[in-house]
Amino acid sequence: MDYRDFVVFPIVVAIIYLVAYTLRPSVTDEVTRRYFFPALTVKIAGALIVGLVYQFYYGGGDTFNYHTYGSRYVWEAFWESPMTGFKLIFNNGYDYNGVYKYASKIPFFRDPPSYNIVKIAAICDLFTFSCYSATAALFAAFCFVGMWQFFLTFYEQYPHLHKGLAIATFFIPSVFFWGSGLLKDTITLGCLGIATFQIYKIFIVRQPSLSRITMLLLSFYGLYAIKIYILLTFLPAAILWVFLFNLRTIRSQAIRTIVFPFVLGIAGALAYFATLKASEDNPKYAISSLARTAQETAYDIRFQTGKDAGSGYTLGELDGTLGSMLALAPQAINVSIFRPYLWEARNPFMILSALESFALLLTTLYLLWKRNLQVFSALLSPNIFFCLLFSLTFAFAVGVSTYNFGTLVRYKIPLMPFFVVGLMLMLDYSNRDRNVEVLEPTEY
Structure with a gap:
């Protein structure tokens, strides 16, 4: 921290609140207004x-490096020569021509996903005079915009669940902590919220517009450029979500029952090809390479961050084949959502994570034990199916490729709002009158 944090940060935060105050009437109603500023x-x-x-407990780390050893050099380049600054902003991370003086100091320069965060932070630095806390506040404001849209996606359909939806979206401790700083997770979580809302508006409510389509494409690009595996797990679930909602247009229950498997097949095929297309520029995430990538990532993370910290875990042997990876799916989902267990906590942050996981475990067991019949029939609800499909698929992806609790608590935050919302909708479904048709949505 330096003097800028005491001068620039209050000014930037005041501007954020002023803009938020101006926009609040257009994005809230009498019910949701109470959640906006909190x-x-x-x-x-x-x-x-x-x-x-990161500064006083860890003594450094990603957020510190993205700024101090990343965006600040780009900001300095702008002050010396705006042309050099623009070259760094639009650089693909491999061209040192004319920018070597600065690029050589940036450890993330040849790592495109990380360098994209550096570039976003550098753009923010232009308005914050490279003040870390102010730039982090702008990251948080972007994520808030995305998560507010995520909240509205389900609030518009289930207005009576406003309190629970607000908690699931904004107040899960691990999500508002790790999803707020100058980190990849903040930007990708915001993009995920924007993508969810725009898909809902364009393909389900059927209110397309050029601005909505543009926002959807930009959110997809943000996920692709920073954490492509989030996009690869989100696309199949989103496509199935849209197909299941549009299946309601068939009024005959018998015909819907017959058509349902074909809809799943078509949606699954589209999701498969969308995944292929999204990963074609990154061989590591091609279908044929996923198992090897998961193996390398898991062992690298555990070696680099957990070998001496007591925070490593293992699910079993990964030999780089798809079969060995899929065999670990139940354990991977369990570790992402319900671990670390209380007795596995080794430091204060793991204790907090363990308490959160324990609360989720109790809630899930309650649903499965007390309301098991309604739970399984509720999976035919498009919203519940979407939330659980994405969260469980993502839980498998990060659980099988992380092998370190400290890293996992950050990596898993995109699934947490979806999973908790899914549980909430299942509970709401089981409390409804059983005469309500399964595929009939709540009124918009």
Whole structure:
């Protein structure tokens, strides 16, 4: 921290709140207005706390490196020569021509996903005079925009669940902490929220517009450029979500029952080809390479971050084949959502994560034990199917490729709002009158 954090940060936060105050009437109603500023405040506070934790507890780390050894060099380049700054912003991470003086100091320069975060931070630095806390606040504000849209996606359909939806979206501790700072997770979580809302508006509510399509494409690009595996797990679930919602247009229950398997097949095929297309520029995430990538990532993360910290875990042997990876799916899903267990916690942050996981475990067991019949029939609800398909698929992806609890608590935050919303909708479904048709959605 330096003097800029005490001068620039309050000014930037004041501007964020002024803009939010101006926009609030157009994005809230009498019910949701009460959550708007608390949710924004939690995000900004989370951004500030993440910076303090990394500086004084960890003594450095990703958020520190993205700024101090990344965006600040780009900001300095702009002051010396705007042309050099623009070259760094639009650089693909491999061309040192004319930028070597600065690029050679940036350890993430040849790592495109990480360098994309550096570039976003550098653009923010132009408005914050390279003040870390102010730039982090802008990251948090972007994520808030995305998560507010995620909240509205389900609030518009289930207005009576507003309190639970607000908690699931904004106030899960691990999500507002790790999803608020100057990190990849903040940008990707915001993009995920925007993509969910725009898909809902364009393909389900059928209110397409040029601005909505543009926002959807930009959110997809953000996921693709920073964490492509989030996009690869989100696309299949989103496509199935849209297909299941549109299946309602067939009024005959008998015909819907017959058509349902074909819809799943077509949606599955589209999802498969969408996944192929999304990964074609990155061989590591091609279908044929996923198992090997998962193996290398899991062992690299455990070696680099967990060998001496007592936070490593193992699910079994990964030999780089798809079969060995799929065989670990139940354990991978369990570790992502319900672990670390209380007795596995080794430090204060693991204890907090363990308490959160324990609460999710109790809630899930309650649903499965007390309301098992309704739970399984509720899976035919498009919203529940979408939330659980994405969250469980993502839980498998990160659980099988991380092997370190400290890293996992960050990597898994995209699934948490979806999983908790899914549980909430299942509970709501089981409390409804059983005469309500399964595929009939709540009124918009």
